[in-house]
Amino acid sequence: MQTPTISPTASLTSPTYLAAELRLPTNWLDYTLLGIYFVVVLGIGFAARRSVKTTLDFFLSGRSLPAWVTGLAFISANLAATEILGMAANSAQYGAYTVHWYWIGAIPAMVFLGLVMMPFYYGSKVRSVPEFLLLRFDRWAHLLSSVLFAFAAILIAGVNLYALAIVVEALLGWPQWVAIVVAGFFVLAYITLGGLSSAIYNEVLQFFVILAALIPITILALKKVGGWDGLTDKLTQSHGDNFVTAWGGTGIGEANPLGANWLTIVLGLGFVLSFGYWTTNFAEVQRALSAKNLSAAQRTPLIAAFPKIFIVFLVMIPGLAAAALVPGFGTEKSGYQYNDAIPYLMEGLLPNGVLGIAVTGLLAAFMAGMAANVSSFNTVFTTDIWAKYVVKDREDSYYVRFGRLITAIGVMASIGTAFLASSFSNIMSYLQTLFSFFNVPMFVVFIVGMFWKRASMKSGFWGLLAGTTAAMLNYFVLYKQDIISIPSDQGANFVSAIAGFVAGAVVMVAVSLFTSPKPADELQGLVYGTRSPGMAEPPAEGDDAWYRRPALLGWGAVVLAAACYIPFSFSF
Amino acid sequence: MSDNSEHPTPAEHSGYSEKDVQREVTELQEKSTTAARLFDIRRIIGGLFVLYGVIVTIAGLTDDDAAIDKAEGVNINLWTGLGMLLLGIFFLAWLKLRPTAPPPPVVEAGEEQPKG
Numbered sequence: 001m002q003t004p005t006i007s008p009t010a011s012l013t014s015p016t017y018l019a020a021e022l023r024l025p026t027n028w029l030d031y032t033l034l035g036i037y038f039v040v041v042l043g044i045g046f047a048a049r050r051s052v053k054t055t056l057d058f059f060l061s062g063r064s065l066p067a068w069v070t071g072l073a074f075i076s077a078n079l080a081a082t083e084i085l086g087m088a089a090n091s092a093q094y095g096a097y098t099v100h101w102y103w104i105g106a107i108p109a110m111v112f113l114g115l116v117m118m119p120f121y122y123g124s125k126v127r128s129v130p131e132f133l134l135l136r137f138d139r140w141a142h143l144l145s146s147v148l149f150a151f152a153a154i155l156i157a158g159v160n161l162y163a164l165a166i167v168v169e170a171l172l173g174w175p176q177w178v179a180i181v182v183a184g185f186f187v188l189a190y191i192t193l194g195g196l197s198s199a200i201y202n203e204v205l206q207f208f209v210i211l212a213a214l215i216p217i218t219i220l221a222l223k224k225v226g227g228w229d230g231l232t233d234k235l236t237q238s239h240g241d242n243f244v245t246a247w248g249g250t251g252i253g254e255a256n257p258l259g260a261n262w263l264t265i266v267l268g269l270g271f272v273l274s275f276g277y278w279t280t281n282f283a284e285v286q287r288a289l290s291a292k293n294l295s296a297a298q299r300t301p302l303i304a305a306f307p308k309i310f311i312v313f314l315v316m317i318p319g320l321a322a323a324a325l326v327p328g329f330g331t332e333k334s335g336y337q338y339n340d341a342i343p344y345l346m347e348g349l350l351p352n353g354v355l356g357i358a359v360t361g362l363l364a365a366f367m368a369g370m371a372a373n374v375s376s377f378n379t380v381f382t383t384d385i386w387a388k389y390v391v392k393d394r395e396d397s398y399y400v401r402f403g404r405l406i407t408a409i410g411v412m413a414s415i416g417t418a419f420l421a422s423s424f425s426n427i428m429s430y431l432q433t434l435f436s437f438f439n440v441p442m443f444v445v446f447i448v449g450m451f452w453k454r455a456s457m458k459s460g461f462w463g464l465l466a467g468t469t470a471a472m473l474n475y476f477v478l479y480k481q482d483i484i485s486i487p488s489d490q491g492a493n494f495v496s497a498i499a500g501f502v503a504g505a506v507v508m509v510a511v512s513l514f515t516s517p518k519p520a521d522e523l524q525g526l527v528y529g530t531r532s533p534g535m536a537e538p539p540a541e542g543d544d545a546w547y548r549r550p551a552l553l554g555w556g557a558v559v560l561a562a563a564c565y566i567p568f569s570f571s572f
Numbered sequence: 573m574s575d576n577s578e579h580p581t582p583a584e585h586s587g588y589s590e591k592d593v594q595r596e597v598t599e600l601q602e603k604s605t606t607a608a609r610l611f612d613i614r615r616i617i618g619g620l621f622v623l624y625g626v627i628v629t630i631a632g633l634t635d636d637d638a639a640i641d642k643a644e645g646v647n648i649n650l651w652t653g654l655g656m657l658l659l660g661i662f663f664l665a666w667l668k669l670r671p672t673a674p675p676p677p678v679v680e681a682g683e684e685q686p687k688g
Contacts, residue, residue, distance in 0.1 A: 029627075029631060032627070033627065033628075036623065036624070037620075040616065043616075044616060047611050048611075050609050051605055051608075051609040052605070052606075053603065053604065053605040054603050054604050054605070055600065056600035056603075056604050056606075057604050057605060057606045061606050061610070062601065062606030062607055062610075063601060063604070064604065064606045064607035064610070069613060124590060124593065124594070125593055125594045125597040126593055127597065135589070135590045197606060197610055201613045201616070204613055204617065205613070205616060205617055208659060212621075212652060212655070212656055212659075215652075215655075216648050219646075220643055220644050220646060220648060223644045223646065224644050292607070348642075349642065349643055349644065349648075350642075350648065351631075351635060351639035351642050351643055351648065352631065352639070353627075353628045353631035353632065353635075353639075353649040353652075353653070354643075354648050354649050357624065357628065357652065357656075396600065522589060522590070524590070525590065
């Protein structure tokens, strides 16, 4: 399955196997805790089964869930284990720059999704992100985005499955195929049974298990390195002053380990990559679309923003601590890879009991990361591809059956794509690369289509195609063939994202100038400043409480994230 | 896949409109059974965390010195166990104090049907 374009990187890094000495000292107690979790996961699937009657139940939970449930699922779908291990790896490698992925690279986009975009998404009653493009542009934009998304979802589900297999093999000693079959079976079972409701419920549960796993690791790691002061002193000595600051060394022309300057951080990560991921990635947006009303849908990403601001400490501190405790962590002579940061601390610090919770948390996060992609894949494949282009106008129950079948096929396909993930040592940079190819062009098309009435029907398709091509060209030709010099994969991702964005926007404007616009009456509720006829809903009882006001929640999150930057922006 | 000649004429573009989506989804929402039949997740979170909390707290109470030394002198099982127990109790208490609201009557769902 490995494509030749990606394989050159394999020679640069050894495979992502965790160090062999990282076998965790698990006992019966830890396996009991893990076993209980698996039983509960299946139980949720069976219990949710009786709530599934229509395709809307199966794919969107009947648009009936409360905001706190969809909000926690929204953050959990993002908080997959690849994110947890990958962001700890990022911190061990690049230092406190990791905060950018959270405070500038997530919060503004999540708030924008909740306050600005959600009224169009939820109000137009679309069932998926590509369906919105069908209404705003035409079938070509719809088909292309559906196919790209389905492809990306399976790839990323495969990344999660592969990561799970290597971590489980290293930590618990299970052969890789056992881990893949067990995890694949559980995900397959609970989504096929209960659809999105059971995926979302498991994500909410996983959110709390992850916290129960990460908080003890963070506290003990901090204690071991002598508190925050001990940590920063050690790292300043070994890695230099900039390692524990957010902006140190990011002036244009200055060298830093991230290989990016403040402009590429703000534009590439903070604007293009982050808005692309949070506002148009259907695996995320789907959680908000399953909320019970517009107010709950708007609050979904806003409620998620608050934990997101603080979760960075639970992944960054373990990563930094690992870098401080092991000289040369991540390099060959230490015997550890960057991705080993959290497993290394689990092995050294956690006694049986909490160790079982931590293992459960990691496995739960791997499965949820995969499930989020599988549950969004089956929705797009069934409602956007199958029901609109292949087998049209059948009764609703046929599409529920088909949705269950395609879930099984999707899980099988992700097992196949798991091999692709093997060529990147830093899992997160692999995901970021994929997102820059698939999400950024989508975001361009959305943002131009949503704010510019004149954007023509055909411009959606061409903008999407041009953006995707430009991002891929930049990464695989200009960067990988060394035609332009960018010091790191992450830096290259930011530049690819900007390239994809600019190319998509330019092509959309050019195509719009030469082709006909969509008639104004077909744009109601789809373009900024218009309202769709059926959109106005009376506010539900209690939704006017001050703490449920979207504007207050949204701006509160932005101010809090900005305030978090203060201690990291000036030297200590 | 992007052969220009395959593009349909503009007339074929508008095969599927916003009204179709709104009608379809509104109909499905009336038949949807999730609101009426889906259980409350607070019960599961509460139950699992009370169980986890009890198990891990007991592990903490019976831990030997080796386990405590490993965790930098902190009885991490005890503290984590108690924390999980409290979280579990919080969810069960929330469920008890504010039980699941009954699903809205079907009439209401019909009223919000779009006119246009």
